[in-house]
Amino acid sequence: MKLYYASGACSLGIHVLLNEVGADYELVKLDMRAGDLQKPEYLAVNPKGKVPAMMLDDGTILTEWPALATYIAATHPQAHLISSDPVIAARTLEAVMYINGTVHLAGFSRVMRPAVFSPNPEEKDAVRMQGKKIFGDGLALVSATLGDQDYLMGDFSVADAALFYVTFWNNAVAKVEAPANINAHYDRMMARPAVQRAMVTEGLA
Ligand SMILES: N[C@@H](CCC(=O)N[C@@H](CS)C(=O)NCC(=O)O)C(=O)O
CATH class of the missing domain: 1.20.1050.10 (Glutathione S-transferase Yfyf (Class Pi); Chain A, domain 2)
Known part of the structure; x- marks a missing residue:
């Protein structure tokens, strides 16, 4: 799985969660100031032109911070990132x-x-x-x-x-x-x- 992130952006929170659960992931760094988020290569991943985005191993793309956090919690239940209550x-x-x-x-x-x-x-x-x-x-x-x-x-x-x-x-x-x-x-x-x-x-x- 890949995390598309920009240094110090809200993607930092997702990066932390991936580390918390010990996920196996690759990082793809984007430079907001250099306009990377508006480049066609990235818009093909996330047409919203925002980070964070995640690409799962089967090519599925997930976007939106709450959705990514929910996915990480659901796929790593042992980490109890979201209560079962x-x-x-x-x-x-x-x-x-x-x-x-x-x-x-x-x-x-x-x-x-x-x-x-x-x-x-x-x-x-x-x-x-x-x-x-x-x-x-x-x-x-x-x-x-x-x-x-x-x-x-x-x-x-x-x-x-x-x-x-x-x-x-x-x-x-x-x-x-x-x-x-x-x-x-x-x-x-x-x-x-x-x-x-x-x-x-x-x-x-
Ligand atoms: N609703 C999105 C918002 C993401 C967002 O605003 N990301 C900022 C970085 S913190 C971004 O990509 N900004 C680039 C831009 O607006 O051009 C989410 O929750 O993931």
Whole structure:
């Protein structure tokens, strides 16, 4: 199986999950700044022009972070990345969808790509500020879910890899004042061997 990724992008969370389960995978590195995601070779893999994408050994292509995380969890049940309890499983997906859909795509994307949200260059700073607010408010909501637990669902799950990639962005770029338990979760994630390996491989350590 292959993971198509860009260094430090949201694909980092999927890279971490592949390491967590000890999957046998190859990495295909793409350079966003060089326009690799819009090149015909990559659009043939993922016509959406986004990472992450995964190609399974039979050629099946999977896209969308929550779908990839669900696939990895389902194919490596021994890793318990999604609980077998239906309520906890639903809560796990709820957290993933919120982090990916709101904190990342509604919040951080406004900070990084304001022009996608408003074609008016004069609105760039306002869009960025709005994105930072959505991002910070989102982390505050996730903080309430985390509470005093080590991981979002109590035990480590796919939701922690989602929280990890947005907190990695917070520490590297957005720099909003995150709640103490969110920062502690980031430190806890950074100490995991699967995360350390992904960071070194992506040239982020
Ligand atoms: N809904 C997609 C979003 C993926 C996404 O936005 N990926 C970003 C990197 S974090 C990307 O590929 N951006 C390239 C672009 O928008 O040109 C998912 O959850 O996988």
